[in-house]
Amino acid sequence: MKITLKSRKPRNPLVIAAHFRRAGSHRPGGSALRQQAARTLRRELDQLSRPKYSP
Numbered sequence: 001m002k003i004t005l006k007s008r009k010p011r012n013p014l015v016i017a018a019h020f021r022r023a024g025s026h027r028p029g030g031s032a033l034r035q036q037a038a039r040t041l042r043r044e045l046d047q048l049s050r051p052k053y054s055p
Contacts, residue, residue, distance in 0.1 A: 028036075
């Protein structure tokens with residue numbers, strides 16, 4: 001007696017790759033946002049410390 005099983009529907013190979021990459025929202029992480037805020041603050045402080053006129 002031979003046992004036969006129905007084959008499953010083939011899976012999408014791209015989904016597996018996405019799971020390994022931890023696919024999720026396309027937002028910058030917390031570290032990137034902190035770095036951007038620090039750069040913005042540094043830029044503003046540099047503009048305040050520059051003299052308004054040139055000799």
